[in-house]
Amino acid sequence: RKEVEQDPGPFNVPEGATVAFNCTYSNSASQSFFWYRQDCRKEPKLLMSVYSSGNEDGRFTAQLNRASQYISLLIRDSKLSDSATYLCVVNQRNTGFQKLVFGTGTRLLVSP
Amino acid sequence: SAVISQKPSRDICQRGTSLTIQCQVDSQVTMMFWYRQQPGQSLTLIATANQGSEATYESGFVIDKFPISRPNLTFSTLTVSNMSPEDSSIYLCSVEVPSGNTIYFGEGSWLTVV
Numbered sequence: 512r513k514e515v516e517q518d519p520g521p522f523n524v525p526e527g528a529t530v531a532f533n534c535t536y537s538n539s540a541s542q543s544f545f546w547y548r549q550d551c552r553k554e555p556k557l558l559m560s561v562y563s564s565g566n567e568d569g570r571f572t573a574q575l576n577r578a579s580q581y582i583s584l585l586i587r588d589s590k591l592s593d594s595a596t597y598l599c600v601v602n603q604r605n606t607g608f609q610k611l612v613f614g615t616g617t618r619l620l621v622s623p
Numbered sequence: 624s625a626v627i628s629q630k631p632s633r634d635i636c637q638r639g640t641s642l643t644i645q646c647q648v649d650s651q652v653t654m655m656f657w658y659r660q661q662p663g664q665s666l667t668l669i670a671t672a673n674q675g676s677e678a679t680y681e682s683g684f685v686i687d688k689f690p691i692s693r694p695n696l697t698f699s700t701l702t703v704s705n706m707s708p709e710d711s712s713i714y715l716c717s718v719e720v721p722s723g724n725t726i727y728f729g730e731g732s733w734l735t736v737v
Binding site for chain 1: 656664665666667668671715725726727728729730731733
């Protein structure tokens, strides 16, 4: 079983649609969680951290369910510029060192 | 945040040769990380590099193949040794920003081995 699992997609949605991505992780000792965005042939960039209480940043909402080891990302009112691969990332900090474990990513295509 | 510069941005190399990738950060950071992203795959951590100590390698990666230097708090190098086509990948340098629990990435070095 992969440490971080995501549906690879692609998710094809029209502009203005709402789309949700899910992610599960296997290590219950994982300490922090993130969504990164990676554009084609570019480096990953931090989109948002994910907290148990849920957090929102504009059109983006992230949720964490520790009991189910499940993370989600909701994008409302999709824009063409949202087309990218969204990486679910889990931080398995161990003896003071960060260790980020990346999912394989979910590809989103927003069309006019 | 941190500004991270990697060199080279891309290269085509002959098999059997070695390539050293440089990573420069605009501020002092304790922890630097090297990742690999093979075509169509996600990122895999190669090693963690702290200044003044030997790098810590992840399972499947060894120092002879991927020697790392970390001479100061703003700079690191990763060498890909005795390259084969299987080493064709993006190599990414990243740093942990001291002020927060966040990791930032350089633009990556795109390596093709022929």
